[in-house]
Amino acid sequence: MKYACYCRVSTKKDEQLDSLETQIKYFQHLAKEKKFDIYEIYYDEGITGSQIKNRDGYNRMIEDAEAKKFDVILVKDITRIMRNTLLFLELYKDLQKWGINLAFTNYGNMDIETADKNYLTMLASFAEDEARRLGQRVKFTKDITAKKGRVPNIVYGYKKIDKYTLEIIPEEAEVVKRMFDYYTNDKLGTARIAEILNEEGILTKRNKGKWSQKTVIDILRNRLYIGDVINKKSENRGYPETRRVQLPESEWVIVKREDFRIISDEQFWEAEEILDGRKYQFHANRKRERQSYKYPFSTAIKCMDCADPKKNSYYSFRRNVRKYSKSGKTYIWWCCSYRNAHGANSCPNTITIDERDFEEQLITFFKSYFLDNKKSMSEAVLEVLKRKLEEQNQDVGEENPEDLSAIADEIDKLEKQKKNYVEMGGEGIITFQEVREYVTPINKKLEELKLQYSRMNNEKNIKESDINKLISNFFENIEKTIEGDKINNQYLKRLVDIKSRHDGAIFIDLKFDDNEELKVSNLPFNELVENLKSEEVAN
Numbered sequence: 001m002k003y004a005c006y007c008r009v010s011t012k013k014d015e016q017l018d019s020l021e022t023q024i025k026y027f028q029h030l031a032k033e034k035k036f037d038i039y040e041i042y043y044d045e046g047i048t049g050s051q052i053k054n055r056d057g058y059n060r061m062i063e064d065a066e067a068k069k070f071d072v073i074l075v076k077d078i079t080r081i082m083r084n085t086l087l088f089l090e091l092y093k094d095l096q097k098w099g100i101n102l103a104f105t106n107y108g109n110m111d112i113e114t115a116d117k118n119y120l121t122m123l124a125s126f127a128e129d130e131a132r133r134l135g136q137r138v139k140f141t142k143d144i145t146a147k148k149g150r151v152p153n154i155v156y157g158y159k160k161i162d163k164y165t166l167e168i169i170p171e172e173a174e175v176v177k178r179m180f181d182y183y184t185n186d187k188l189g190t191a192r193i194a195e196i197l198n199e200e201g202i203l204t205k206r207n208k209g210k211w212s213q214k215t216v217i218d219i220l221r222n223r224l225y226i227g228d229v230i231n232k233k234s235e236n237r238g239y240p241e242t243r244r245v246q247l248p249e250s251e252w253v254i255v256k257r258e259d260f261r262i263i264s265d266e267q268f269w270e271a272e273e274i275l276d277g278r279k280y281q282f283h284a285n286r287k288r289e290r291q292s293y294k295y296p297f298s299t300a301i302k303c304m305d306c307a308d309p310k311k312n313s314y315y316s317f318r319r320n321v322r323k324y325s326k327s328g329k330t331y332i333w334w335c336c337s338y339r340n341a342h343g344a345n346s347c348p349n350t351i352t353i354d355e356r357d358f359e360e361q362l363i364t365f366f367k368s369y370f371l372d373n374k375k376s377m378s379e380a381v382l383e384v385l386k387r388k389l390e391e392q393n394q395d396v397g398e399e400n401p402e403d404l405s406a407i408a409d410e411i412d413k414l415e416k417q418k419k420n421y422v423e424m425g426g427e428g429i430i431t432f433q434e435v436r437e438y439v440t441p442i443n444k445k446l447e448e449l450k451l452q453y454s455r456m457n458n459e460k461n462i463k464e465s466d467i468n469k470l471i472s473n474f475f476e477n478i479e480k481t482i483e484g485d486k487i488n489n490q491y492l493k494r495l496v497d498i499k500s501r502h503d504g505a506i507f508i509d510l511k512f513d514d515n516e517e518l519k520v521s522n523l524p525f526n527e528l529v530e531n532l533k534s535e536e537v538a539n
């Protein structure tokens with residue numbers, strides 16, 4: 001048996017562990033131990049983030065593989081391959097065609113694992129999740145560079161400078177803030193808010209007139225206040241239909257402009273929840289549902305069609321039981337509880353999930369993808385989580401305890417300043433108008449700093465060293481979830497979110513930490529299970 005070995009070499013000098021020399025020694029040692037011949041050790045240099053600069057070694061290896069110059073490709077360190085799983089899946093297909101095996105090995109041990117299709121599919125799903133998120137990111141940047149963030153002409157709180165630029169008018173921004181505060185904190189109705197503004201003689205922007213419920217709601221609904229400049233909400237459909245068509249949110253062009261922000265995300269989405277009447281329904285639901293853990297899927301399957309995932313307020317599936325005759329079989333199925341309660345027009349999700357079938361499928365899924373490949377899966381998961389963490393860190397910027405305490409100091413300082421101005425106002429040293437003038441920019445700065453502070457602080461909650469612990473918890477949870485070949489509802493919910501869509505697609509989110517900061521989203525459950533089935537047939 002002739003082996004081709006493939007590895008990637010870091011160009012960073014300090015990564016001694018990865019030096020080419022070390023790797024060659026490793027492969028030679030392994031070949032001696034496992035008694036195989038090395039045809040060649042192929043390698044590529046230069047790993048920058050998720051990109052390999054050059055793939056000469058890789059390409060040469062593929063050419064040689066096609067020419068059948070060796071029998072097995074042995075790849076060092078599966079975690080490295082994760083960065084290009086889709087590519088490797090392509091490779092895998094070709095290799096099968098050419099009759100060449102693919103195997104993995106890792107540092108620190110002498111095991112060689114043959115890559116099986118299930119495992120690779122799982123990796124591909126991870127990779128797709130990554131690609132999707134990267135795709136979003138790319139789109140986002142492109143939109144900004146293309147300057148598609150065209151701003152509206154007249155919006156309360158802003159002055160339009162040019163096509164792409166707004167300037168916050170502090171007095172109006174204060175009114176916007178008060179409206180959100182009235183609504184989310186003081187729980188005032190929109191009619192009452194309009195009344196207060198009218199009593200104070202504050203005028204609307206467009207018509208310079210009185211506030212109504214509708215104009216108040218327009219403010220509370222406007223995502224510009226959280227810095228989202230939204231274009232392409234609708235589109236002109238030409239001949240023969242000359243009308244404006246509303247587009248789904250996925251097609252909107254959204255450009256993030258933090259400099260336009262007046263309201264925090266948290267407060268804004270809370271307002272949306274109240275406006276939708278979802279918040280209360282959701283809580284009412286939760287209360288009722290909290291009682292039952294005894295069924296495998298209690299509050300574990302979410303309907304994707306009747307709630308906005310952004311607000312994280314899904315409706316759960318509910319359990320139904322029917323017995324057709326006294327001695328006959330009992331049918332148990334799960335369906336959207338909202339549709340079930342509010343009728344066919346309330347939600348398009350008509351999917352029913354057979355309890356026993358689904359329980360079996362889930363158990364098989366956890367076993368075949370995770371428990372049967374525990375070692376390699378934990379490595380794959382480790383890599384995914386590490387990268388997610390890395391990405392989060394990048395989003396926030398360099399973390400540094402000194403930065404954190406500097407921000408805390410700055411917050412303290414500004415709070416004191418603010419208090420001074422307010423006191424001066426109270427004592428009549430300066431006018432109320434002046435207080436507002438001084439305090440408004442301070443408030444703005446404070447909000448920014450607090451946001452930054454909490455982000456930097458949150459990010460410290462998960463350290464790279466914690467990830468191993470999270471992964472071992474994850475596998476423990478899997479074992480507890482399927483103990484005795486039954487689904488344990490409580491452990492299941494710690495482990496995954498299950499989401500059902502009207503077209504029959506089921507998605508699984510894997511959860512690794514309590515705050516769900518490290519989450520692998522939207523694994524296509526049906527496809528993964530189908531894969532297992534075809535594998536069974538093939539064997």
Ligand SMILES: [Zn+2]
Nearest residue numbers: 303306336347
């Ligand atoms: Zn539904």
